[in-house]
Amino acid sequence: MTKLLPRISLFFVLIFFQNTCFYAQDFDTACQTTQPFCSDASEDLTFPNTTGDIDGLGEVGCLNTTPNPAWYFILIDEPGQLVFDIKQWVDEDGDNRRDSRERLLDVDFIAWGPFPTSYIIDCGDQLSRGCDLNADGDNIRPAECVNNADEPDFYIDDLDNTNIVDCSYARAMLDDDTNKIETFTLPEAQSEEYYIILITNFSDEAGVIQLEQTNVGEDGAGTTNCSVLEPGIAQDRIAVCGPGSYPITVEGRFPGSAGPPEVLAAVDFQWSRADLGSDTFTPLPGETLPFLEVNGNGVYRLQGFDNTGAEVPNSPDQVSVLDVTGITYEIGYSIAESSFSGSYTITAEVTTDPITESEGFTDFEYSLYRDLNNGNGFFEYLPYQSSPVFEDVPPGDYQIIARYANCPDSELEDDEIIMILGYPKFFTPNGDSFHDTWDIINPEDQPTAAIVYIFDRYGKLLKQIIPGGSGWDGTYNGSPMPSSQYWFRVEFNEQEDRDVERTRRVFKGSFSLIR
Known part of the structure; x- marks a missing residue:
C-alpha cells in the first residue's frame, strides 16, 4: 500500500522511548x-511500538480500528512538500535497522494539522x-473518510x-511486505506548523516503528x-517585532528515554x-501545560515533573522574549584601509544597552547608503545583509542603516556621515558640465586644509x-593641456585618526585628462 518513490540511503526518524504496555486511552486526552x-x-532513529491496548480508540477517520495507538508530532522547518514511509517491524537484533530476515508488521496511521502548538x-x-x-459542518462521519x-x-x-491531512490502512496481510508500508504526505507544509500523527x-x-522521509533533498521538499528532539524549550531567545506581534506561543517538553538509566518523561509542568x-522568577498561576501564551517581554522558565512528582533531568529550561522595536542602540563604524587606498572596508559597529x-x-x-548626487540625498548602495562588513567600497559619502534582523520597525539611521577621501581616476574638461574639473573627493573632512600639487609627466x-575649491580645469597659464x-x-590629515589628533600624511597618485 505504498507509492513507489525514490529512496535515500539513510533513514530519518524519531527517537522516543516509552512503555510497551498501555491501558485504554480516552480520545479527549490521548493526544x-x-x-x-x-x-x-543524520543517524538511524526508531521508536518502539505499543502493545496491550488492542481496543484502542475505536473508529477514527479512515481507520476502522485503532489498536495500540501511539501519538507523535512534527514541527515544520523549511516549507514545502514532505513525503514519508511509515514502517513497523520486529527488530530481533535491536540495531534499529530492518534486516531482510526481520518481519514487517502491519502499521496504520492518521494525521491532523496544522496547529500552532503540539x-x-x-x-x-x-x-x-x-x-x-x-x-x-454537520454529520461528520468516519464512513466518509477514504484510504x-x-x-x-x-x-x-x-x-x-x-x-x-492524511490517513491510510493496510487492508490485507499479503506476503508482499510492501503492503505493510504506509505513505504519509504533507503537500504544502509551512514553517512553524505542527502536525499530529496517530500510529x-x-x-x-x-516491535519498532520507523518514519522515513523519501523526498529529502528534492526540489520543493x-x-x-x-x-524538538532536545529536552526543554527549543529557543534560547525570541525576538518579536512590534507590540502587535504578541501574543506568541512558547512550547517545551521533557521526553523520557529507556536508558540506561531510564528517564521518565515530564507529565506535569509549571511556567514562571x-x-x-x-x-528572580515568579510562578505563573494556572500555567501548567507544556506551552504558554506570552504577551510581553520577559524571561519565561519551564519546569517539568515526572509521574512521581520529581523534577526531570534538563529541567528547568528558559527562553528570553523581547520586542526588539523598543531596544536602544547606537551605530558606529571603522574603516580598515588608509586614505586613497582606492577601495575600502567599512565595518558597522552596533552598541546596545x-x-x-x-x-x-x-x-x-x-x-549602506551613498550620496550619489553631491549632497542632494543618500540612496541605497548595498542592501541589508547580516554581516556588518562592507567591502570594496569606493571613495564617497556614506551612511549606515541598521535594524534588528527582519524587523523594519527597529530601523535606525546613523547620523554621522562617513566621508572617505579619494580622487577621480579621470576628468573630461570639454565644457559639458560633467567631470569638467579634477579635485580630491571629500576634502571637507579635514580639520586643516589639504594641499594638492599637480604635475605633468616630466x-x-x-x-x-586647495581641495574643495574650483579644482583644476586642465589648463596651464590659460592654455589647455593635452x-x-x-x-x-x-x-x-589621515581620517583614520578622526577621534584623536590627526596625522599629517602625503599621498602621490595619477589620473587621466581626456579630451
Whole structure:
C-alpha cells in the first residue's frame, strides 16, 4: 500500500522511548501524550511500538480500528512538500535497522494539522474523527473518510473538509511486505506548523516503528525541525517585532528515554517569569501545560515533573522574549584601509544597552547608503545583509542603516556621515558640465586644509590647489593641456585618526585628462 518513490540511503526518524504496555486511552486526552520526532536527523532513529491496548480508540477517520495507538508530532522547518514511509517491524537484533530476515508488521496511521502548538487541550474537539464530504459542518462521519491508497489526492485536495491531512490502512496481510508500508504526505507544509500523527499496531506484537522521509533533498521538499528532539524549550531567545506581534506561543517538553538509566518523561509542568536581566522568577498561576501564551517581554522558565512528582533531568529550561522595536542602540563604524587606498572596508559597529546585550539579542543586519548626487540625498548602495562588513567600497559619502534582523520597525539611521577621501581616476574638461574639473573627493573632512600639487609627466608643477575649491580645469597659464596622464601629490590629515589628533600624511597618485 505504498507509492513507489525514490529512496535515500539513510533513514530519518524519531527517537522516543516509552512503555510497551498501555491501558485504554480516552480520545479527549490521548493526544496530549504526543512526543516529538523529526525527519532529517543524520543517524538511524526508531521508536518502539505499543502493545496491550488492542481496543484502542475505536473508529477514527479512515481507520476502522485503532489498536495500540501511539501519538507523535512534527514541527515544520523549511516549507514545502514532505513525503514519508511509515514502517513497523520486529527488530530481533535491536540495531534499529530492518534486516531482510526481520518481519514487517502491519502499521496504520492518521494525521491532523496544522496547529500552532503540539499540545492539544481537547483532542476530541480539535482532532476530527470523521470526514465531511458536503462541507456543511454537520454529520461528520468516519464512513466518509477514504484510504489514501484508494484515492491518493483525497486529503491532498482537502476533500475531507476537516483538519485530517492524511490517513491510510493496510487492508490485507499479503506476503508482499510492501503492503505493510504506509505513505504519509504533507503537500504544502509551512514553517512553524505542527502536525499530529496517530500510529497504530494492529498485530499487537512488540516491535519498532520507523518514519522515513523519501523526498529529502528534492526540489520543493520541506524539512522538519529537529530542535524538538532536545529536552526543554527549543529557543534560547525570541525576538518579536512590534507590540502587535504578541501574543506568541512558547512550547517545551521533557521526553523520557529507556536508558540506561531510564528517564521518565515530564507529565506535569509549571511556567514562571522574570524580568529581562533578572534571575528572580515568579510562578505563573494556572500555567501548567507544556506551552504558554506570552504577551510581553520577559524571561519565561519551564519546569517539568515526572509521574512521581520529581523534577526531570534538563529541567528547568528558559527562553528570553523581547520586542526588539523598543531596544536602544547606537551605530558606529571603522574603516580598515588608509586614505586613497582606492577601495575600502567599512565595518558597522552596533552598541546596545547592557540588558539587551546580556540576553543575547544581537542579531542585527546592516545596509549602506551613498550620496550619489553631491549632497542632494543618500540612496541605497548595498542592501541589508547580516554581516556588518562592507567591502570594496569606493571613495564617497556614506551612511549606515541598521535594524534588528527582519524587523523594519527597529530601523535606525546613523547620523554621522562617513566621508572617505579619494580622487577621480579621470576628468573630461570639454565644457559639458560633467567631470569638467579634477579635485580630491571629500576634502571637507579635514580639520586643516589639504594641499594638492599637480604635475605633468616630466615633473613640472602645473597647478597648486586647495581641495574643495574650483579644482583644476586642465589648463596651464590659460592654455589647455593635452590628453595625457598627470600626477599629483596631496598633503592631508589621515581620517583614520578622526577621534584623536590627526596625522599629517602625503599621498602621490595619477589620473587621466581626456579630451
